[in-house]
Amino acid sequence: FFFFILVICQNLSGKMFTFPQETNTARCTVSLFFLLLFVFLFLISDWSFTDLSRTHSLFSLATQWPDSDNGFVMGKATAADTVGLYVANQGLISVLDYELNTWHSICSTWGSESGLAQLWFNGKPLVRKFISESQIDKPLVALGQEQDSYGGKFDIKQSFVGMMTDVHMWNYVLSSCEIQNYVGNLNFTPGNVLNWKALTFEKTGNVLIENKQLTCH
Numbered sequence: 001f002f003f004f005i006l007v008i009c010q011n012l013s014g015k016m017f018t019f020p021q022e023t024n025t026a027r028c029t030v031s032l033f034f035l036l037l038f039v040f041l042f043l044i045s046d047w048s049f050t051d052l053s054r055t056h057s058l059f060s061l062a063t064q065w066p067d068s069d070n071g072f073v074m075g076k077a078t079a080a081d082t083v084g085l086y087v088a089n090q091g092l093i094s095v096l097d098y099e100l101n102t103w104h105s106i107c108s109t110w111g112s113e114s115g116l117a118q119l120w121f122n123g124k125p126l127v128r129k130f131i132s133e134s135q136i137d138k139p140l141v142a143l144g145q146e147q148d149s150y151g152g153k154f155d156i157k158q159s160f161v162g163m164m165t166d167v168h169m170w171n172y173v174l175s176s177c178e179i180q181n182y183v184g185n186l187n188f189t190p191g192n193v194l195n196w197k198a199l200t201f202e203k204t205g206n207v208l209i210e211n212k213q214l215t216c217h
């Protein structure tokens with residue numbers, strides 16, 4: 001097989017990624033090689049739309065040291081209505097009403113030193129809980145696939161099929177009001193680590209960059 005790999009730097013404002021078929025190849029990856037963080041807080045968020053009821057990854061970040069394919073992973077954890085967060089292979093799973101064929105926003109905050117994490121689902125904060133202390137070294141982010149090794153070993157049964165937009169990552173935690181603004185599609189401070197409005201990424205396989213479908217009220 002030959003897969004066309006493209007490195008793109010683009011302002012994706014108003015755009016979304018469409019993953020149109022179940023594969024273990026289609027993905028967009030972002031290398032954050034400059035990041036070596038020992039003590040920090042961070043916040044990761046995205047919007048997604050899918051009809052998958054099985055497990056799937058919404059954000060897969062692998063780290064080189066500690067060598068962890070599940071350095072920071074957000075996604076649907078099981079076939080039941082749950083959303084999960086994994087840090088350094090430790091999981092935090094919440095039962096939620098995960099409606100299919102509708103846009104959902106998911107945000108997670110995590111402090112590397114305290115090990116405390118919190119998920120926000122559609123703008124509603126869930127309980128803050130201890131997950132794991134860790135560090136992040138040379139993170140590699142994959143959208144569309146779930147890494148089972150650093151940058152590889154994608155499992156088709158954990159792949160994402162659907163649309164995804166507005167992926168941001170901050171190395172600090174926004175105020176609850178700013179998180180609400182993000183969820184409400186209002187003005188918010190774009191990610192300083194990963195910014196959807198200025199994203200340098202590598203596209204592999206069948207991923208389309210399309211205009212966001214706006215809903216009329």
Ligand SMILES: *[C@@H]1O[C@H](CO)[C@@H](O)[C@H](O)[C@H]1NC(C)=O
Binds near residue numbers: 197198
């Ligand atoms: C990206 O595009 C949007 C909409 O066209 C614009 O408002 C924004 O300033 C642009 N951002 C950057 C970083 O160029």
Ligand SMILES: [Ca+2]
Binds near residue numbers: 069146
């Ligand atoms: Ca994994």
